[in-house]
Amino acid sequence: MRRLSSAPASGTAERPTAERGATAERILAAGEELFCQRGFGAVSVRDIAERAGVQKALVFYHYGNKDALFARVxxxxxxxxxxxxxxxxxxxxxxxxxxxxxxxxxxxxxxxxxxxxxxxxxxxxxxxxxxxxxxxxxxxxxxxxxxxxxxxxxxxxxxxxxxxxxxxxxxxxxxxxxxxxxxxxxxxxxxxxxxxxxxxxxxxxxxxxxxxxxxxxxxx
Amino acid sequence: MRRLSSAPASGTAERPTAERGATAERILAAGEELFCQRGFGAVSVRDIAERAGVQKALVFYHYGNKDALFARVxxxxxxxxxxxxxxxxxxxxxxxxxxxxxxxxxxxxxxxxxxxxxxxxxxxxxxxxxxxxxxxxxxxxxxxxxxxxxxxxxxxxxxxxxxxxxxxxxxxxxxxxxxxxxxxxxxxxxxxxxxxxxxxxxxxxxxxxxxxxxxxxxxx
DNA sequence: ACACCGGTTTACCGATCGGTCAATATCAAT
DNA sequence: ATTGATATTGACCGATCGGTAAACCGGTGT
Known part of the structure; x- marks a missing residue:
């Protein structure tokens, strides 16, 4: 399954910890994959954070809550x-x-x-x-x-x-x-x-x- | 929505605590209603037991686990x-x-x-x-x-x-x-x-x- | 040097989940 | 009356859930 999130410009300097790509984008991408694979209820915010290689709290920081992230997807x-x-x-x-x-x-x-x-x-x-x-x-x-x-x-x-x-x-x-x-x-x-x-x-x-x-x- | 569980004979003496109808039947009926209303993931075994007017452990006693109950439904x-x-x-x-x-x-x-x-x-x-x-x-x-x-x-x-x-x-x-x-x-x-x-x-x-x-x- | 700020981390919370267990109630057969 | 199988209870378990709070970090402007 292809991803649909528009890729960021990402021309800025590499962040040392994360692989690459803005964090919010990676969270959204992880949400897409997981929600589509298992459905809303069967995916935890922890799953998404892990797949995105990111701390769970960041999901809430960037998208408010799980429902809002799902809506974005x-x-x-x-x-x-x-x-x-x-x-x-x-x-x-x-x-x-x-x-x-x-x-x-x-x-x-x-x-x-x-x-x-x-x-x-x-x-x-x-x-x-x-x-x-x-x-x-x-x-x-x-x-x-x-x-x-x-x-x-x-x-x-x-x-x-x-x-x-x-x-x-x-x-x-x-x-x-x-x-x-x-x-x-x-x-x-x-x-x-x-x-x-x-x-x-x-x-x-x-x-x-x-x-x-x-x-x-x-x-x- | 109509129910589909075949009704039990139920000619036996009334049980004092439960209203009427065999317990297993009432659990199945409650499962039908709730699963259909909210879907599998959004229904807890506690919900089902409560709707059936029955102790939660009875659901497991009669049907093994949540998945098996769903399959029966x-x-x-x-x-x-x-x-x-x-x-x-x-x-x-x-x-x-x-x-x-x-x-x-x-x-x-x-x-x-x-x-x-x-x-x-x-x-x-x-x-x-x-x-x-x-x-x-x-x-x-x-x-x-x-x-x-x-x-x-x-x-x-x-x-x-x-x-x-x-x-x-x-x-x-x-x-x-x-x-x-x-x-x-x-x-x-x-x-x-x-x-x-x-x-x-x-x-x-x-x-x-x-x-x-x-x-x-x-x-x- | 200091304050500010978006991004990030860590630790934590209360709630709820599916499932188990030992104790007990009920009732039919003996 | 006793037994034994079936039904039922209430308390409990570890895991996981969504979500929060506070500290922290690196840069930027002053």
Missing amino acids: LEGYYRAHTEALSRAFAAEGTRRERFHRLIDAYLDFIAGHVRYAVLVQRAVAEPEAHPFIGENLAPLFEWIAGALREVVPSTGPLAAHHFFVTFSGLVINYFTYAPLLRAAGIEHVDRDPASPEALAERKAHVHWVVDVLLDRLEAG | LEGYYRAHTEALSRAFAAEGTRRERFHRLIDAYLDFIAGHVRYAVLVQRAVAEPEAHPFIGENLAPLFEWIAGALREVVPSTGPLAAHHFFVTFSGLVINYFTYAPLLRAAGIEHVDRDPASPEALAERKAHVHWVVDVLLDRLEAG
């Missing part, structure tokens, strides 16, 4: 997520070209951050989900709704928000269910769901599904 | 889940009638156990997911794969397992994303996603999607 991921998708959904090309690009970018991003997706799924499930989760979902919805506006009604079972849920489910559920199918010995293909080959096949599937649905919608 | 839910779906997917009717029944049952079951769905999503995400999660997914996959066998290839982007992931995503993602859309003020409809009206609309949407896909598949 989520923030960073969502920024990267939204950015990746917005680039892919640029208004060039036909409707289905844009959808295909968006789907590919979505699958690629999650494949590059599988544990992050799990983290978000968990955070989403929380009753008091962090507000910026919804906020960051809003533009994604607007793009899809905008691209569908001319071919779907504004209410009812074929309204845009249903297709938004449906399309995102095509992507997300792949990462939550495919590993289970593998574990149960169902998906005979013995390859990592996030491998390039498996990913390409899923992309082709989702492209096919979206095309079939758009065909029907555009036919009126 | 998941087991109960999965049994109910599998049973509900297997009834719906009985082999009567046309292919799409069976799919529609299965979809309705799936949506209804999750709507009746929203917190459970969240719990499972979390458990699924764990690296060492409980094996019976996969085991309980297997029959569901077999039904869908069996019903599709004649119209889909056995490998590639249109293989059965892709449609399994896709169809289940249509249902599951509704419960994880719809609340977010509401919170973000996107889904103008101000109603609970699990309300009968909203549920009926989602059913209609999924029916439509599945029918369109089956139309294309059956057309060759």
